Amino acid sequence: MRINVLQHTPNEGPGAIKAWAEDRDNKVYVYHPETFGIFPKADETDMLVVLGxxxxxxxxxxxxxxxxQLIKDCLKQHxxxxxxxxxxxxxxxxxxxxVHPAAHKEVGWAPVYKQNDAIAGLPDKLLALHWHQDMFEMPAESHLLYSSDLLANQGFLVNGNVIGLQFHLETLADNVREIVINDGAYAESGNDLHxxxxxxxxxxLPSANKRAIYTMLDYLSVH
Structure with missing residues (x-):
């Protein structure tokens, strides 16, 4: 399987997503659209990952x-x-x-709570890394996957083949360090996680997070 990853900034890489792909004998191709302006085509994509x-x-x-447009092309091909x-x-x-600014800016670690059992094997609660102020409204016919104390719309599942997460489970320990040392100032102003x-x-780093992202990717890979 060819996993095409869109990475938007140097300090937010695929982390555990790349580890999952390697453990499953899949190949990862990482694109940097902001730097190089290059995208894969849907026809050369078996799974698309769009990072933060x-x-x-x-x-x-x-x-x-x-x-x-690439996402829409991939959606058309299911x-x-x-x-x-x-x-x-x-x-x-x-x-x-x-998408619009949320009432609360979440930067740091905070729990998210499972809202349904659409994906078997996910834990009821995860301590996730948050690094955002914008939020999405739930797409039509989507299932709400997770909520936090400050934001209801933390994750969605659509048509069994599309997962969106507002929080980060893909970060490994070195990824967290890379995010914080380069963008730590973002946590210092107006952060409602304090x-x-x-x-x-x-x-x-909670060990459950890597298991959870593996569970989600395994689910996507067979749907």
Whole structure:
């Protein structure tokens, strides 16, 4: 299986998603659209992963629209798609929904709570990394997967082949360090989780997160 990954910023890589692909003997191809402006085609994609980033879907960046066209092409072919943070927001827009600033800015570690059993094997509660202020509205005919204390719309499942997550499960320990040392200032202003960069770094990485993202990817790979 060819896993095409769209990475929007240097400090938010595929992490455990790449580890899953390697464990399952799949090949990962990482594209950097903001840097190089290059995208894969839907016809050369077996699974599409759209990662997070500091930009918003409404920003005046031409490649964001090109990315949405790729997502739409993959949706038409019923390909498995996983979106994280910005990636989930991009997918939501492609499914006719909207993205706007949330009432609360979440930066740091906070629990998310499972809202249904559409994907077997996911835990009822996860301690996830959050790094956002924008939020998506739920796409039509989607299942709400997870909610947090500050934001109801934390994850969705559509048609059995599309998952969008507002939070991060893909981050491994080195990914968390890379995010914080490069973008830690984002946590220091208006953060409703009230965590400093040092406190975010001090939190041990929950082992359940890697298992959960593996469960989601295994689900997508057979649907």
């Amino acid at each position: 980033g500091p930009m918003s879907p409404g920003d005046d960046l031409p490649w964001l629209e090109e990315e949405r 390909l498995p798609i996983l979106g994280i943070c910005l990636g989930a927001q991009q997918i939501a827009i492609c499914l006719g929904s909207s 965590q400093t960069p040092a406190e975010i770094l001090a939190q041990p």
